[in-house]
Amino acid sequence: MSMKLSTRQVDGVTIVDCSGRITLGEGSVTLRDTVRDLLSKGNKKIILNLGEVNYIDSSGIGELVSAFTTTKNQGGELKLLNLTKKVHDLLQITKLYTVFDVKDDEAAAVKGFK
Amino acid sequence: MEQTVSYTLDSTLETVDHAEEKATRIATELGFGEDEVLQISMAVREGAVNAVLHGNQYAPDKKVILAFERTPEDDLVITIRDQGKGIDLSGIPNPLAPENLLKTSGRGIFLMRSFMDVVEIRPSQTGTEVKLIKHVHGPSVGNKEGSQ
Numbered sequence: 001m002s003m004k005l006s007t008r009q010v011d012g013v014t015i016v017d018c019s020g021r022i023t024l025g026e027g028s029v030t031l032r033d034t035v036r037d038l039l040s041k042g043n044k045k046i047i048l049n050l051g052e053v054n055y056i057d058s059s060g061i062g063e064l065v066s067a068f069t070t071t072k073n074q075g076g077e078l079k080l081l082n083l084t085k086k087v088h089d090l091l092q093i094t095k096l097y098t099v100f101d102v103k104d105d106e107a108a109a110v111k112g113f114k
Numbered sequence: 115m116e117q118t119v120s121y122t123l124d125s126t127l128e129t130v131d132h133a134e135e136k137a138t139r140i141a142t143e144l145g146f147g148e149d150e151v152l153q154i155s156m157a158v159r160e161g162a163v164n165a166v167l168h169g170n171q172y173a174p175d176k177k178v179i180l181a182f183e184r185t186p187e188d189d190l191v192i193t194i195r196d197q198g199k200g201i202d203l204s205g206i207p208n209p210l211a212p213e214n215l216l217k218t219s220g221r222g223i224f225l226m227r228s229f230m231d232v233v234e235i236r237p238s239q240t241g242t243e244v245k246l247i248k249h250v251h252g253p254s255v256g257n258k259e260g261s262q
Binding site: 023024025057058059061062063065066068069086090093094095096099 | 156163209217225228
């Protein structure tokens with residue numbers, strides 16, 4: 001299953017609902033383009049909802065890091081929401097879990113933006 | 115599966131997906147548990163990515179050779195060979211070092227080492243060979259994060 005993304009606005013925050021696989025190729029490019037498009041339009045409060053992401057490889061991890069740093073460098077903030085166990089475990093072993101702002105409650109994540 | 119199966123694959127992104135699918139199928143057939151099947155398939159995917167991108171650099175005249183061997187001890191030995199110039203192992207930084215945490219690449223070999231019991235990487239001028247071994251009744255891999 002390839003990756004699918006859809007975006008919605010909640011109280012000034014853009015939530016990107018992701019599903020499928022974030023892997024080298026189409027999945028990574030789709031995520032990169034979406035985040036860059038949001039930032040270029042001034043949407044700098046971003047939540048990546050990964051609740052339906054069932055697979056991620058090292059390229060996908062790299063895309064998450066890229067999305068995080070690109071957003072931060074442009075004065076924005078990016079949070080991760082609803083990690084599946086597979087993605088959670090991967091972020092743990094790569095020591096990225098504490099780098100990202102990870103949430104499991106959407107309303108709290110939205111309220112948590114500065 | 116038979117004792118050994120081998121595939122010669124093009125240097126394309128499709129090869130990466132095919133390698134992952136074959137690993138999933140074979141590991142499942144050999145009776146590995148769900149978590150181990152995922153670990154094996156992810157390790158093979160990372161190995162295939164390295165072979166296609168960094169080894170063969172998508173060259174249409176270069177192939178990736180992927181082999182699965184079931185040893186008499188029922189271990190699974192997977193070999194991924196490319197036809198590139200040979201990877202420079204000294205140039206691979208530790209992705210867990212604080213200064214590297216926010217790098218967008220460089221985690222493939224680390225993940226392979228995290229997920230498999232043995233990872234051997236043999237670069238040469240005619241390509242790189244990666245051997246991945248998973249013991250059938252191997253130890254838990256949950257605490258191997260410092261194994262790079």
